[in-house]
Amino acid sequence: xxxxxxxxxxxxxxxxxxxxxxxxxxxxxxxxxxxxxxxxxxxxxxxxxxxxxxxxxxxxxxxxxxxxxxxxxxxxxxxxxxxxxxxxxxxxxxxxxxxxxxxxxxxxxxxxxxxxxxxxxxxxxxxxxxxxxxxxxxxxxxxxxxxxxxxxxxxxxxxxxxxxxxxxxxxxxxxxxxxxxxxxxxxxxxxxxxxxxxxxxxxxxxxxxxxxxxxxxxxxxxxxxxxxxxxxxxxx
Numbered sequence: 001x002x003x004x005x006x007x008x009x010x011x012x013x014x015x016x017x018x019x020x021x022x023x024x025x026x027x028x029x030x031x032x033x034x035x036x037x038x039x040x041x042x043x044x045x046x047x048x049x050x051x052x053x054x055x056x057x058x059x060x061x062x063x064x065x066x067x068x069x070x071x072x073x074x075x076x077x078x079x080x081x082x083x084x085x086x087x088x089x090x091x092x093x094x095x096x097x098x099x100x101x102x103x104x105x106x107x108x109x110x111x112x113x114x115x116x117x118x119x120x121x122x123x124x125x126x127x128x129x130x131x132x133x134x135x136x137x138x139x140x141x142x143x144x145x146x147x148x149x150x151x152x153x154x155x156x157x158x159x160x161x162x163x164x165x166x167x168x169x170x171x172x173x174x175x176x177x178x179x180x181x182x183x184x185x186x187x188x189x190x191x192x193x194x195x196x197x198x199x200x201x202x203x204x205x206x207x208x209x210x211x212x213x214x215x216x217x218x219x220x221x222x223x224x225x226x227x228x229x230x231x232x233x234x235x236x
Contacts, residue, residue, distance in 0.1 A: 028076040070125030100144025117141040146195045153202040165218045
């Protein structure tokens with residue numbers, strides 16, 4: 001049997017059992033996934049030969065795509081009762097983590113800083129505080145940030161190919177600070193803990209890039225840094 005009188009599209013928030021929600025949620029999530037793929041394809045261009053010169057333009061275009069994301073998320077909010085966020089969370093969890101990563105990547109490319117959860121929520125047009133409705137879960141934010149680390153490890157390698165020898169050192173500093181921050185967290189989520197375990201490989205990969213630059217004399221800052229580190233080891 002269908003919903004009772006007064007329980008139609010206009011009263012979506014009143015649905016007690018969410019019987020009509022999952023299919024409509026999936027439609028919006030599929031649209032979000034498509035937009036996320038478009039943003040990712042756009043940003044992947046920075047890894048190409050001339051991509052570093054086009055970073056500001058690519059970031060600007062990516063931010064335009066986030067306008068579409070905000071519209072789609074506004075639609076998603078209407079597809080389930082507002083107090084049942086976690087009942088349906090699994091439907092959009094993965095794509096939201098992907099969108100966090102993409103927002104974090106844009107902000108890093110623009111300013112080489114780590115985007116805050118509040119700033120990501122603003123970019124996506126959702127709340128940071130769970131008490132205020134559709135929000136960015138802290139674990140979704142952290143998962144997206146860990147994906148950023150892997151992307152930056154790749155960027156460090158491709159920077160060398162593009163002849164940008166100072167960028168890997170800056171990425172290394174950023175990732176080491178990120179790693180230090182994660183070490184302070186008590187990660188109870190098994191999936192998140194496994195993702196964090198991968199961060200140490202990203203740290204190692206970037207350090208190898210910086211070390212290679214230093215022994216080849218392609219980055220004076222890196223060379224001095226490793227020389228000083230070597231003196232400290234000898235002194236110890």
